[in-house]
Amino acid sequence: xxxxxxxxxxxxxxxLAPPIAGESVPLADAAGRWAASDLVALRTQPAADLSAMxxxxxxxxxxxxxxxxxxxxxxxxxxxSPVAPGEAVRIFTGAQMPAGADCVLVQEEVxxxxxxxxxxxxxxxxxxxxxxxxxxxxxxxxxxVAAGERLTPARLALAGVAGHAALPVRRPIRVAIAAxxxxxxxxxxxxxxxxxxxxxSLMIAALIADQPVEIVPLGILPDRLDVLTDAFAAVDAxxxxxxxxxxxxxxxxxxxxxxxxxxxxxxWRIALRPGKPMMAGRMRxxxxxxxxxxxxxxxVTSTLFLRPLIAAMAGATLPFPAKLQxxxxxxxxxxxxxxxxxxxxxxxGRVHVAAIQDSSMLRTLARSTCLVVxxxxxxxxxxxxxxxxxxxA
Numbered sequence: 001x002x003x004x005x006x007x008x009x010x011x012x013x014x015x016l017a018p019p020i021a022g023e024s025v026p027l028a029d030a031a032g033r034w035a036a037s038d039l040v041a042l043r044t045q046p047a048a049d050l051s052a053m054x055x056x057x058x059x060x061x062x063x064x065x066x067x068x069x070x071x072x073x074x075x076x077x078x079x080x081s082p083v084a085p086g087e088a089v090r091i092f093t094g095a096q097m098p099a100g101a102d103c104v105l106v107q108e109e110v111x112x113x114x115x116x117x118x119x120x121x122x123x124x125x126x127x128x129x130x131x132x133x134x135x136x137x138x139x140x141x142x143x144x145v146a147a148g149e150r151l152t153p154a155r156l157a158l159a160g161v162a163g164h165a166a167l168p169v170r171r172p173i174r175v176a177i178a179a180x181x182x183x184x185x186x187x188x189x190x191x192x193x194x195x196x197x198x199x200x201s202l203m204i205a206a207l208i209a210d211q212p213v214e215i216v217p218l219g220i221l222p223d224r225l226d227v228l229t230d231a232f233a234a235v236d237a238x239x240x241x242x243x244x245x246x247x248x249x250x251x252x253x254x255x256x257x258x259x260x261x262x263x264x265x266x267x268w269r270i271a272l273r274p275g276k277p278m279m280a281g282r283m284r285x286x287x288x289x290x291x292x293x294x295x296x297x298x299x300v301t302s303t304l305f306l307r308p309l310i311a312a313m314a315g316a317t318l319p320f321p322a323k324l325q326x327x328x329x330x331x332x333x334x335x336x337x338x339x340x341x342x343x344x345x346x347x348x349g350r351v352h353v354a355a356i357q358d359s360s361m362l363r364t365l366a367r368s369t370c371l372v373v374x375x376x377x378x379x380x381x382x383x384x385x386x387x388x389x390x391x392x393a
Contacts, residue, residue, distance in 0.1 A: 003271035042163030057101035148317025178218035228257035244293030
């Protein structure tokens, strides 16, 4: 069986995703979600001309003559009367410009004697100087966030200023996570011969914690076909993630168990390193993602497949991790037939690849800040060559 290219596997996985219902949530609950529709401004910001500095609101034509201070304008407490020729209003940053005034003299450039004001510096260059014009940020009806864009802290603030108290998003994605293997025990458990602390479930849950998910922990499942089949058949989730048992050994029972539970596998065996023995399919309305049991392989495949799948189901227009570029800190040999994801550290624009890339070395992953992406059959690369990288959370 030929190996499936990574990009093709990613596209086929996203095609398996079922539609997810929408909901409206308060702004405070929308962080990290994706906008389900365009976010349109309900008001204009600023709603009026505002001062950009502390100083005095005046008519530009009066700047060179003495002026009389007739009042004060502060944020939320505007001066109600218009400014006539020869008059000025004490004003503070963010305060509304009084009618008639068209610029602001900053307080460092004036001399004040009682209520008499004179220019003591250069002053504004023209009408509109030191003024934030009405609609400078946005106008009512402007599209501020497009459907499918992530609701970052700045975009949530923008939505609030634009007049929104709640936003349309898709409901959280329910992700069931199961670790398989007779050798696995919970972390911290005293180990008998041949046993190993289970770490994949914790790692994967943490890796997707910044996404809109509800985790359904299935715990550690033994290498028994009947137990695995019953557990998979009972899953109530949008995504079922398994780790371990995805290869072809006598104890690799995840694939037959999934099929016995009613799953139809779409693809298996990917042209990537690490993580070749990964499978994906559908089990009723649940997307099934069978990841390798090796923690490094599980991490890489979760980064390339699980996180994008969740993002796409949650409404993201661009669900895949963005590639950046950096210069190599050392030489790399030519690559083989699989896309290679090398653990590395990025330091001041130079990426340094770990000398040993054995997929069993979790400590190397923990020390890495990025993955260097090497295309299939990529030629050898020299120190200083530009390569693609994926930053790690």
